[in-house]
Amino acid sequence: MSRRPYVRKIERNWWLQHPRYVAYMIRELTSLFVGLYCALLAIGLVRLAQGHAAWDGFVAAFSSPPGVVFQWLCLVFAIYHSVTWFALTPKAMPLMVKGEPVPGKLIVGAHYVAWAAVSAVVLMAAGV
Amino acid sequence: MSETITLEVLRYRPETDSEPHFQRYTVPYRDDWVVLDALNHIKDNLDATLSYRWSCHMAVCGSCGMTINNEPKLSCHTFLRDYRGGVIRVEPLDHFPIERDLVIVMDSFMEKLSGVKPWLIPKQEKPLSDGEYLQSPAELNVFHQYTQCINCVLCYAACPQVGLNEDFVGPAALALAHRYNLDSRDGGKGARADVVASNEGIWECTFVGACSQVCPKQVDPAAAIQQTKISASVDWLKDLLTPGAHR
């Protein structure tokens, strides 16, 4: 009959239309840098296996100004990613103790403690 | 002259309009009015052709979801006083076809809701004569939050994944499946998994979190979905290690 439901198109820039979608897209983008950094570390391992010269070249590239800038960028994004992820953990992993929910702050806090502990172990192993 | 406030309402009448357009209405400003009161004022006094859904006016029937200044909201729970001095833009909820004016087509949601088998599938059937299934307050507490959904579909309007993939089962339906999965009386998790743990189910969710931000009843569907992901992964792993032992 006279029905003619109107379907609105999703625009390409839909994620610019609300701050929470922008924040979400940034979080998605950060994972790209975290991934890239992981890939570079893997390449570093390959270089190490290829011998001294290869490894030195890799380290030199990493220590060059663009390399340092890139690592800083990765660090910032990795922190952003971790912090936003930790903030969401009470949702993904809620705990009940004696029928009462464990406060979200405790769950988030536990993640930071674990992060600090793992980082300390890694730094000690690296001999810093 | 007493104070007024302007509403910009998206109109779409399929019999005369080729596409939606905004129409402005000026209504009296009242401190204790919600947007729905303003719409009712328009309907009763200015323009009887405006169509929208509503009933309870107390944020429990779930009829009156609308996009209000770019935010999915219940219009019966959104006060004019929070927009004083500005213009209030009222549109139908995103990600649904517009039937007319502020009325959306709900068919897809209704199908998705029934698709997750949202009813109790008892672990053990027992006759009424044996009395109630015992359930401690703590056991009730585990899923109680997920029983609060009023099917207002604000979460579908907020979720970009719903907009990008119309087959995504979506937040409210997945949260409801989780509600039954968590119920100590229920044993239907396996029966629901086909839909819930499918590509169009939980794995379509990228944890934007918008569903939980807009939920007027603090159901937190995002949490439900992430928990389901973890539990489905554990089930998958168990199944891999001991094939056929589960479900």
Next chain:
Amino acid sequence: MDVIEIDVAIVGAGGAGLRAAIAVAEADPTLTQALISKVYPMRSHTVAAEGGAAGVIKDNDSLDNHFHDTVSGGDWLCDQDAVELFVNTAPLELLQLEHWGCPWSREANGKVAVRPFGGMKIERTWYAADKTGFHILHTLFQTSLKYPSIKRFDEYYSTDLIVEDGRCTGVIGIEMRSGRMVAFRARAVVIATGGAGRIFPFTTNGAIKTGDGMAMAYRAGVPLKDMEFMQYHPTGLPGTGILITEGSRGEGGILVNKDGYRYLQDYNLGPPDPWPRKKAMELGPRDRLSQAFWHEQQKGRTIKTPHGDVVHLDIRQLGEKMINERLPMVRELAKAYVGVDPVHELIPVRPVVHYTMGGIHTDIDTATSLPGLFAAGECACVSINGANRLGSNSLAEIVVFGARAGRSAAAFAKAHPKPAAAAKAAEAAQANLRELFAREGGSDTVSSLRKAMNDTMESGAGIYRSEDTLRQTCGVLADLRARYRKIQLQDRSNVFNTDLIQTLELGCMLDVAEAMAHSALERKESRGSHQRLEYPKRDDASYLKHSLARYRDAGPPSISYLDVVITKSPPAERVYGGAAT
């Protein structure tokens, strides 16, 4: 017109309609069904019920207790055979809801918890925090999804019953999203469309509660019973009329006037114990509490607000933890709509139209006088509520009599042949609608007539009524009905035309309002929620009877009377307060 052939048509998909549909499916899965509603099931107004559902389950209670509370609560206008059936069945039906997953609040040992309620001698009200109706409705709706034979027709507005050769053989509806008319040809029809609180201006009822089903049956010749009995709930929020559950008083909330005085002790409801004494003070029946408010108002002891006079409900003594656990919605609603946090402040409340005790006259099996037509829930009057319903009896009623209506309709459908095509009824309905669409020149609007109806019902047929006010209201209603026949649509489109739906709803409300006003005018006594200023006493000699209002196309309804069924409780004085416990 499209014709849909089915075995059972159910109009209304709230608690009673859904329960009926499930009962039909369980009685015989091969019976085809149409569950027709003008809204999606989860929008139905059952959703707004808060406090709980009554059913005897604890060892300290008995079915007899529930029976006597209900009968005296109804001021002996209840049919006692129906009440007996009701109290016997309620626990089973509530248990059935539990088996379907309803998240009832629990005791520490895992058993279902109960709370005290107004007019109930023992605590027997099952509750799911303060969203009991919401949970019952969603449990029923979700459970209904597992029965393939329940075919829903969401957002279809029913306009007329099809009646042929003295039998109801279907219903005609409008698919709201297309404007298309559909004839549901059915062997049996159940009406479960809820009450008509929207006839009044200040009500807890949602916009959809416009008495459509009552009007449909009434126009088809089925009498409306006891329509003069309209319940005022004592605690609604000023302005919006949002309900603040009786559960808040069941848990220990108190009512105070402008002097902070628990005024109910002045109205035979004392003593004012600091704890909730059952059947006393704040746990008295709703009619008495609303009437007490009226008297306080006359004495100038209420509090003036821009939205009318109020008294205060004080639940602070319950403490934040208990309020959050048992009355979370009360807190949420009070904060949002009147800016008051009940943990720290007093909630302003005033009596508000809440429940239509009267309705479509049915027998104990939910059958109406029209063969093939059944009714259940608030739209019906099987007479368990009498002159005043006790809080928490209606949520139990919708499942008890909803299920019964489903079974009765299923049995009737199996025993009767498929009806022949209903061309005549369909044509008539279509012609009526065409005439409405074509009408020109009317000067009244739906909203102006509705407002006039609301105003005259409040001023003439409110908590206290008199000959003068009722006569005036009857006159105004007659005038409004005449004007309604000339009303002109402002929207003539087909797709989701809410102007059309509101117009049709107004027509229903005007018919039902007239039945209410004339029934009230004829009942020259005071009983339960029907209080006549010039006849302050109950008059059993003349009025221990149900009123029956019959529709007449031209002119007011005819009113006749039917004896009340008394089995084991002879009429006596209603006693509340210290003497009752």
